[in-house]
Amino acid sequence: MREAYQSDLRHIVDDLLDMADLVGRALEEATQALLEGDLALAERVIAADPHIDRRQIDLDSKTVELLARQAPVATDLRLLVASLRMSSSLERMGDLCAHVALVARRTHPEPAVPEQHRAQIARMSELGGIALRDAARVIAERDLALAAQVEKDDAELDDLMLEVSREIARGDGYTNAQIVDLTLLIRFYERLGDHAVSLVRRVGFLVTGDSLDAYHDGVDVPEF
DSSP states (O other): OHHHHHHHHHHHHHHHHHHHHHHHHHHHHHHHHHHHTOHHHHHHHHHHHHHHHHHHHHHHHHHHHHHHHHOOOHHHHHHHHHHHHHHHHHHHHHHHHHHHHHHHHHHTTSOSSOGGGHHHHHHHHHHHHHHHHHHHHHHHHOOHHHHHHHHHHHHHHHHHHHHHHHHHHHOOSOOHHHHHHHHHHHHHHHHHHHHHHHHHHHHHHHHHSSOGGGOOTTOOOOOO
16 A cells, blocks of 8 residues: 555656646747747647646646645655645746747748847757756656755746847837847747746745745755
8 A cells, every 4th residue: 555655746747747747848839939930839849738728637636636645744745845836837837839830820921039039049949948857857756956946947938038128228120019029939948947947946945834035955855
């Protein structure tokens, strides 16, 4: 009975990692659709988003069932509580990827991103992908040092959002539609980073019972 319970807990973690993989793929494809004007790829990202939503619903159902059936305590309880929050963050990240794809679809066949901002948008997407992959590693390995680094690295995404915002505010030659789309896009990518930070903070709670501020080297990290 105990072995089955531990297997169920491991499956919760595996499901979170699978969701993170789906979101990472959606982010890459949404940005490719955006920058290359690939309408078919944008449609694929949009169509795939309900699958991520269903994965969250299924994962949360498993989690609630374990909470009710096993009445876990200590680390096991924190794992299940954290899972509910992490699945929500991953689902929202999937929504943000779909929003990027929707911009690509709406602006097609016109380029969604003006030439002078393509590198910035590509970098924001790259940073979001790195943050998500690192967050998945934190979930799998409970690496608190990497968790703290994810939060520090999020500052570059914030800086890029502000940089583009300032250029839009003082620049000429933008159409109203471009201003709206760019403002939305940089916010989508910045929020992806915020959700990655939320993911690693949940792992901090899982391991220590405290917030990320309490992380320090040498914490004993229990295995899943």
